[in-house]
Amino acid sequence: MSTSFSLVNKTAESKVYVSLSSPEAQLKKIITEHHFNRRLEILLPSDIYDGQLQSLIELNGISFGTNSKYYHTTTSLGSFLKSEYLDPFIKQNNCLVLSLGSIDRDDVYCIYDGVLRLSLRKETFERAGLQGKLSSYSKSRYIVQFDLRRPSMVLGNKAFDRLVWATENSPLRQPVQFLVRTYLAAKSSSSLPELPVALNAVPYEPTCLISHYSDEVIVPPLYPNKSVLQFKASKYHSVDRRIRSEYAVEVLKEGLLHILEWTALLSVESERIQASNQIDPLLSTYQVFADDNDDENDPKRRSCKVTKIAIEGFLGVDMVYDMFKSLQDRLPMISWAVFTVNGFEDAPVSWKSDEHSFLISGDNDYAIVIRPGRTANNDRSTIVYEIVGSADAHS
Known part of the structure; x- marks a missing residue:
């Protein structure tokens, strides 16, 4: 069952909508109704790319199955x-x-x-x-x-x-x-x-750049609802069920924002998420989101090399959807991947016919985090982030 809600308040410069475990039909709708795409990026473990997904990219260009010109x-x-x-x-x-x-x-x-x-x-x-x-x-x-x-x-x-x-x-x-x-x-x-x-x-023709990160990065647990920030009831007095429920939602939102932040740092190959990071806490207090019982041997927090596939141009939805389906079908069930699409900031629309404007922010993007495993409905487990500027009719 899919769960959707907004991650930010109405006064934020950008709006972020998130959906958990979206069914295939909803994923297709999100991709195919976002018409004006300028960049597509795929992030995944290097060993999975080398062993399973290298055939996605041909030596002479991009294997989209359709004309990409x-x-x-x-x-x-x-x-x-x-x-x-x-x-x-x-x-x-x-x-x-x-x-x-x-x-x-x-x-x-x-x-x-x-x-x-x-x-x-x-x-x-x-x-x-x-x-x-x-x-x-x-x-x-x-x-x-x-x-x-x-x-x-x-x-x-x-x-x-x-x-x-x-x-x-x-x-x-x-x-x-x-x-x-x-x-x-x-x-x-x-x-x-x-x-x-x-x-x-x-x-x-779209340009395609494949880069292999030189250092291993820490991969956090991609299930924020199982995080350490669970509500601990006081032994001295009872806590109202409504308060527990509200707290659980805020915990979930915080975990989802941590994952979104991690994907952004992963995209720019930030040193803050590298396994070898030794930054002085006085300069940066950022740490990769982790569970309370997290350790170096926990497979949910393993470190790995990462490969980035970045494609830029005027990308049609047929091309983008074909790429997503190929990734989803070939990605092993035990692995993860991040599929990010950036739209044109000055396009008149964002999704479908929703009016888009720049003003403070021209964000017009979405990111699909493919998590290990399947849902109860046998769909691939995902987190979908839809990000638009504050002046946008999409909601």
Whole structure:
């Protein structure tokens, strides 16, 4: 059974939502509804990588099983509304389009699943004359949306004609930088045509860097609900059941935050989590989270070498999900792994259609900690962290 709750208060710069032992369907939803991904990182024991997972990465690139190519172009928004792009890539197949402006200062756009979403400055919105709604996080921004797959989205339709006019006669006509990724529809048996020459799109492949940590790191117990911070009742007076329950929740939250902090330190290869760490407590008091009866021979706290696989580019959800499933299927049941995905900080949305903004923090990430063993429902045991900035509709 999955348990979900928030780890931080409403005044924090970022929001962290956590789910324990999520079923496969929920894991798939979290991954496939997070459309705009710029980095994928996998951390796991080096001996497991060498023995079980090296085949995930081919010598000549990335074994995703799908086309991983994406494009960079500088053009106007109207280029994607012309029939030579709109018909084959949006209406008949699929594409991801993301502008590279700053969501706090510029007009930013994105397309996925055939839907065009615009986050516009007030001046642009008024001059374009489009229908939209006020942003949830700013009185000087507006959100506009068009489903380009609707049969009515053709020349001659009043709403579509107005959109085309706006891309030619308002600030929307200005060329901006875009990232573009195209892929076939699920049931398509044909191949994708080449991108229109007018886009002047330059193709790129994701970059992949594999690094092996030189020092062993301490791996904490990944089951915070079994931590040392259990409530000890006083022998002099009884304790209300509600207080016990509230305390248990706070203990669980603290343990989950410790694990999230450990994954971040692991990602940057911090010396603080190395088995050989001898830092003076006056300089740093951090210690890897441990149980009360923890010792060097405890398998839950063993130290090991770690391998990091870091992939960067414009990563589609099909690519990310294929990578996660391959990792999950090949990872031995006795082992652990951390699967982290970072989104674009200036994307107009985070998950699905949830409005995203930068303001204080543009966090737009999630991390899946795969724990040893299975749940009662025979799913792989996991901890899922969803991290977004405070100005984000995702919850």
